[in-house]
Amino acid sequence: MLDLKLYLLDKRKQIDASLHRILETAPRPTARIVEAMRYALMSGGKRLRPVLCLAACESVGGNAEHAMPVACALEMIHAYSLIHDDLPAMDDDCLRRGRPTCHIAFDDATAILAGDALLTLAFETLSSREIRKKVHAEHWLDIISVISVAAGYKGMVEGQMRDMLAERQGCLLLSELEELHLLKTGALIEASVCSGALLGQGSFDQIVSLKVYSKNIGLAFQVTDDILNVEGDPLIMGKGAGTDQHRCKSTYPSLLGLPEAKEVASRLIAHAIESLERFDHKANPLRAIASYIINRNR
Amino acid sequence: MLDLKLYLLDKRKQIDASLHRILETAPRPTARIVEAMRYALMSGGKRLRPVLCLAACESVGGNAEHAMPVACALEMIHAYSLIHDDLPAMDDDCLRRGRPTCHIAFDDATAILAGDALLTLAFETLSSREIRKKVHAEHWLDIISVISVAAGYKGMVEGQMRDMLAERQGCLLLSELEELHLLKTGALIEASVCSGALLGQGSFDQIVSLKVYSKNIGLAFQVTDDILNVEGDPLIMGKGAGTDQHRCKSTYPSLLGLPEAKEVASRLIAHAIESLERFDHKANPLRAIASYIINRNR
Numbered sequence: 001m002l003d004l005k006l007y008l009l010d011k012r013k014q015i016d017a018s019l020h021r022i023l024e025t026a027p028r029p030t031a032r033i034v035e036a037m038r039y040a041l042m043s044g045g046k047r048l049r050p051v052l053c054l055a056a057c058e059s060v061g062g063n064a065e066h067a068m069p070v071a072c073a074l075e076m077i078h079a080y081s082l083i084h085d086d087l088p089a090m091d092d093d094c095l096r097r098g099r100p101t102c103h104i105a106f107d108d109a110t111a112i113l114a115g116d117a118l119l120t121l122a123f124e125t126l127s128s129r130e131i132r133k134k135v136h137a138e139h140w141l142d143i144i145s146v147i148s149v150a151a152g153y154k155g156m157v158e159g160q161m162r163d164m165l166a167e168r169q170g171c172l173l174l175s176e177l178e179e180l181h182l183l184k185t186g187a188l189i190e191a192s193v194c195s196g197a198l199l200g201q202g203s204f205d206q207i208v209s210l211k212v213y214s215k216n217i218g219l220a221f222q223v224t225d226d227i228l229n230v231e232g233d234p235l236i237m238g239k240g241a242g243t244d245q246h247r248c249k250s251t252y253p254s255l256l257g258l259p260e261a262k263e264v265a266s267r268l269i270a271h272a273i274e275s276l277e278r279f280d281h282k283a284n285p286l287r288a289i290a291s292y293i294i295n296r297n298r
Numbered sequence: 299m300l301d302l303k304l305y306l307l308d309k310r311k312q313i314d315a316s317l318h319r320i321l322e323t324a325p326r327p328t329a330r331i332v333e334a335m336r337y338a339l340m341s342g343g344k345r346l347r348p349v350l351c352l353a354a355c356e357s358v359g360g361n362a363e364h365a366m367p368v369a370c371a372l373e374m375i376h377a378y379s380l381i382h383d384d385l386p387a388m389d390d391d392c393l394r395r396g397r398p399t400c401h402i403a404f405d406d407a408t409a410i411l412a413g414d415a416l417l418t419l420a421f422e423t424l425s426s427r428e429i430r431k432k433v434h435a436e437h438w439l440d441i442i443s444v445i446s447v448a449a450g451y452k453g454m455v456e457g458q459m460r461d462m463l464a465e466r467q468g469c470l471l472l473s474e475l476e477e478l479h480l481l482k483t484g485a486l487i488e489a490s491v492c493s494g495a496l497l498g499q500g501s502f503d504q505i506v507s508l509k510v511y512s513k514n515i516g517l518a519f520q521v522t523d524d525i526l527n528v529e530g531d532p533l534i535m536g537k538g539a540g541t542d543q544h545r546c547k548s549t550y551p552s553l554l555g556l557p558e559a560k561e562v563a564s565r566l567i568a569h570a571i572e573s574l575e576r577f578d579h580k581a582n583p584l585r586a587i588a589s590y591i592i593n594r595n596r
Contacts, residue, residue, distance in 0.1 A: 026451065026452070027452055028456075031451075031456065031459070032459060032463065033451050033455060033456055033459045034451060037451065080414075084410055084411075084414060087387075087410065089385075089387075089405075089406035089407045089410060090407050090410065107387075108387035109387045109388050109462050110459070110462075112382055112385065112387060112388065112410065113455050113458060113459050113462075115414075116378075116382060116414075116417065116450075116455050117450050117451035117455040119414065119417055119418065120417065120446050120449050120450035120451070120455065121446075121450050121451065123421045123442060123446040124443065124446035124447055124450055126442075127439045127440075127442035127443040127446060128443060129443070132436075132439065136435075137434075137435035137436040137438075137439050138430075138435040140435075140439055141425045141430065141435050141438055141439065142425075144421060144424075144425040144442065145422065145425040145426060145427070148418050148419070148421040148422035148425060149422055151418050152414075152415050152418035152419050152422055153324065153329075153331050153332060153335065153415035153418070153419065154324070154325055157331060157411050157414050157415040157418065158326075158329065158331055158415075160411060161329070161330060161331045161408070161411050164407050164408075164411075165330065
């Protein structure tokens with residue numbers, strides 16, 4: 001039996017150590033921009049995307065160590081997106097994981113630049129000379145392609161744009177809300193799983209299955225986020241519970257009601273686990289993470 | 299004899315067509331985010347960085363057509379940096395090339411996201427499947443590495459960070475001003491020249507010479523910018539002349555006086571041209587561009 005808690009702890013430790021090492025080797029590690037990058041990046045998040053990347057790599061028989069640069073790049077992109085989303089011009093959030101957001105701890109200009117720098121550092125990490133010894137250049141380019149498409153205007157950025165527009169327009173249809181989440185959080189989660197599997201040299205069929213897996217957990221993650229926002233403990237969530245309702249934001253609970261939203265989340269997770277039926281025990285972490293996604297923080 | 303005007307016109311036309319094509323193939327080319335990206339990208343800039351990239355590729359005997367994705371990526375990164383630099387939290391500029399800046403034409407959130415999207419699209423462009431037919435994957439990774447290092451916290455972003463801090467601190471030493479410009483504009487100009495030469499498979503010696511060339515023109519470009527800001531025609535410059543003085547910004551003319559600043563710019567250009575002495579006629583565009591840099595807009 002897999003002990004997910006231990007598995008996550010172990011992976012997070014490795015990811016944090018790698019991220020720390022990358023920033024530690026900056027030409028001026030105490031420069032203001034590096035301080036702001038470190039502040040945002042080393043803030044004790046769940047590291048869901050990098051863990052998924054490593055677990056997906058292992059699920060197809062790959063060596064998770066080789067996937068570590070990909071895992072780090074994904075977390076940098078996630079951290080950059082949070083910094084920019086929190087800005088006054090965007091969601092205007094003051095708290096993130098129980099701490100002042102980057103633009104509060106520093107200032108708006110530094111936060112914008114720290115986000116830009118983390119996004120750029122992700123691609124620096126994915127193209128450095130040393131990582132090419134163990135994995136062929138062609139694979140790295142495929143991974144850069146998958147990640148840049150998912151993070152950009154065909155994925156995450158378009159999702160955030162729609163989120164901003166939705167806030168002005170008011171209520172969304174369920175299909176619009178789903179599309180928004182598939183772009184805003186789903187695309188990078190899918191890229192995390194796919195890039196890990198690509199690096200582990202998974203077969204075409206395996207990658208198709210993992211795409212189904214990641215689409216389902218990505219959406220379940222967001223539905224759960226909405227549910228936790230209604231009933232979550234603000235201390236655990238690190239931001240005020242009920243903030244979405246206060247803002248009249250379209251959410252799964254607001255469109256479906258709480259019981260149906262929970263039902264949707266459970267169905268999505270069941271689909272995700274089903275999609276892995278041809279995988280052996282090496283996919284157990286992915287299966288356990290799927291269940292964890294809707295049971296977290298409760 | 300090379301007709302630089304015709305050369306620049308021809309290259310700009312090709313670059314604009316390529317950039318246009320990339321945005322035209324967006325999944326939703328009329329989406330707000332794509333409109334904002336197009337607005338910032340297709341605003342009739344000088345296209346200095348992509349032209350340098352293509353000219354550097356030709357100077358070592360490479361095929362400039364193969365370098366076009368690199369040229370486009372460099373212009374996307376330049377455009378993103380201008381969008382973010384113009385934001386109210388940064389330089390708070392309302393005009394750019396005689397038109398309202400992106401956050402004025404759209405809004406702050408859209409401008410932040412359009413910048414993010416252009417930066418990400420640069421790396422999507424550099425890793426797409428189709429460009430690998432003509433140039434080996436290993437070279438593309440080298441180019442991604444050179445560009446991401448130059449654009450990030452070891453280069454352009456750090457330069458903008460120092461520029462922001464300098465505005466608060468007041469006067470800089472000449473050496474600090476030089477370092478700031480080498481980071482803020484020099485790094486990406488150097489990356490433009492080097493990535494073009496890498497793609498054209500220039501020799502180690504050629505790339506060393508081209509680095510000297512690009513360092514000198516990068517600095518000359520900035521010195522000239524400062525000079526034009528003092529004596530330029532606001533109609534040609536597209537922004538108010540004298541704005542730097544108004545802001546008490548450290549500039550070459552303010553630290554050295556106008557005549558000495560002009561002398562410095564000329565010396566830098568002479569060094570740049572000297573560094574190409576072992577190159578044949580194929581480097582004539584690079585030589586002509588060097589002279590153009592200090593004679594532009596006058």
